[in-house]
Amino acid sequence: MGLSGAIWLLNDLMLLGLICRARQGSYWGEYPYYFTYLTCVLASDLIRLLVRVAYARAYGQEYWISEFITAIIGFGVAWEVYDHVFSRFRGAKRMARSVLSILLIAIVMNAFVKLAGDPLNRLVPTTQDLLRNIRVAQVFLLVALLSLIVHYRLPMGRNVRYLLVGYGLYIGIHMVTLTLPSEFLTAEGGGDALAGLEYCVTLCIWCVGMWSYHPDPTPGFSLELDYERVSRQTTRAFGRLRDYLTDSWRA
Amino acid sequence: MNFVTIGGIGVVLLWLLWLAGRRRNQQDLSPNREVAADGELLVRLPPPALFGRCLSATDVEFVTTLQSRALLRFLLHERRRLALEWLRQTRREAGRLFRLHLGSVRHSPDLRPAAEAKLLLQVALFMVVYGILMGFVGLYGPFRTQGFVQSVHALAGVLSGLGGRIADSVVPGHLARVSQAARS
Numbered sequence: 001m002g003l004s005g006a007i008w009l010l011n012d013l014m015l016l017g018l019i020c021r022a023r024q025g026s027y028w029g030e031y032p033y034y035f036t037y038l039t040c041v042l043a044s045d046l047i048r049l050l051v052r053v054a055y056a057r058a059y060g061q062e063y064w065i066s067e068f069i070t071a072i073i074g075f076g077v078a079w080e081v082y083d084h085v086f087s088r089f090r091g092a093k094r095m096a097r098s099v100l101s102i103l104l105i106a107i108v109m110n111a112f113v114k115l116a117g118d119p120l121n122r123l124v125p126t127t128q129d130l131l132r133n134i135r136v137a138q139v140f141l142l143v144a145l146l147s148l149i150v151h152y153r154l155p156m157g158r159n160v161r162y163l164l165v166g167y168g169l170y171i172g173i174h175m176v177t178l179t180l181p182s183e184f185l186t187a188e189g190g191g192d193a194l195a196g197l198e199y200c201v202t203l204c205i206w207c208v209g210m211w212s213y214h215p216d217p218t219p220g221f222s223l224e225l226d227y228e229r230v231s232r233q234t235t236r237a238f239g240r241l242r243d244y245l246t247d248s249w250r251a
Numbered sequence: 252m253n254f255v256t257i258g259g260i261g262v263v264l265l266w267l268l269w270l271a272g273r274r275r276n277q278q279d280l281s282p283n284r285e286v287a288a289d290g291e292l293l294v295r296l297p298p299p300a301l302f303g304r305c306l307s308a309t310d311v312e313f314v315t316t317l318q319s320r321a322l323l324r325f326l327l328h329e330r331r332r333l334a335l336e337w338l339r340q341t342r343r344e345a346g347r348l349f350r351l352h353l354g355s356v357r358h359s360p361d362l363r364p365a366a367e368a369k370l371l372l373q374v375a376l377f378m379v380v381y382g383i384l385m386g387f388v389g390l391y392g393p394f395r396t397q398g399f400v401q402s403v404h405a406l407a408g409v410l411s412g413l414g415g416r417i418a419d420s421v422v423p424g425h426l427a428r429v430s431q432a433a434r435s
Binding site: 089090091092094095098099136139140142143146147149150151152153154156161164165168169172173175176225227228230231233234235237238239240241242244245246247248249250 | 264299341345354359373381
């Protein structure tokens with residue numbers, strides 16, 4: 001077993017540890033999409049190992065199929081973040097829905113424009129292209145969610161914070177590695193070890209943050225606020241500030 | 252998508268992760284600290300005339316009569332610093348207002364994306380004007396900037412006057428017919 005094998009073994013042990021802890025601590029139900037995703041990754045690793053030993057010829061196909069399935073299920077992690085962070089902030093949730101809808105429309109329109117330019121060659125992209133596109137969509141999704149979280153300073157629990165940091169790092173690095181030249185990825189164990197290492201870092205972060213259950217922080221009060229009035233006042237204040245900037249120089 | 256774009260998105264993602272990770276929930280859950288009370292959303296800055304007095308040409312004229320280049324240079328340097336600090340103070344006030352707004356509305360269930368987008372546009376416009384003025388003061392100094400702003404205002408006044416005269420010259424009956432046609 002080489003370095004790559006050792007990394008994958010360590011990863012699988014961490015995955016198993018996380019899943020067992022969630023079952024033992026009864027907090028699987030709190031993050032169902034996330035733990036389903038982890039289970040899928042673990043299952044795909046085990047199937048991959050089995051195929052490698054028993055049906056070595058089919059390994060390549062199986063590898064890309066399982067990568068594709070886990071990438072799709074990976075959207076569940078973003079959903080988990082959205083669900084936990086925005087559930088207590090109805091207004092911000094509405095804002096997030098609008099931003100995500102615009103993002104989705106932009107992605108779909110971009111795909112249509114590309115298809116219109118060269119439909120024959122682009123209709124069936126290579127598996128690597130497809131995977132990269134899925135990861136790019138996930139990165140945009142996370143960037144949009146993170147922007148809103150940072151903008152409105154929404155509180156996050158320890159679990160969600162580590163979940164987000166781990167997954168963000170993983171897909172960010174994975175997207176960059178998918179753009180590396182294919183010679184590098186197909187070099188003797190190079191791509192495999194790199195992918196394993198990326199995931200190892202993510203799983204270490206998750207093991208720290210998801211080892212036990214920490215509930216989401218809840219605001220213990222509800223504020224009576226006239227949103228219309230506050231919004232109108234702030235908009236007017238910014239108009240005045242802009243005037244002030246120029247008026248100072250005219251005085 | 253090329254490597255530079257992907258790298259850029261990656262950097263943005265990592266920066267946002269860092270920003271989201273460094274915050275403390277204790278601070279996030281204490282909105283009483285930041286919710287806008289009555290009158291807090293008003294602009295609190297010294298009157299603009301005060302800045303006009305800071306940039307008074309009388310000081311420059313007086314120093315010029317002393318015929319000391321070093322003193323004149325020092326005066327101009329200090330006036331530039333003063334102007335930049337004035338602008339920064341305005342930006343800090345903008346930051347205070349924006350933070351106050353966010354602290355107030357993030358719990359509100361009535362938050363409207365369109366109103367928030369409108370506000371963001373106002374903030375962006377403010378930042379554009381602020382950036383232009385900072386650039387001008389940094390490059391050309393406060394006195395030339397003052398002249399430039401006054402010329403722009405004068406030009407805007409002329410254009411506005413022309414616009415008003417054009418609008419006045421349109422026959423009211425014709426305008427009513429056009430708006431009726433547009434409605435139907």
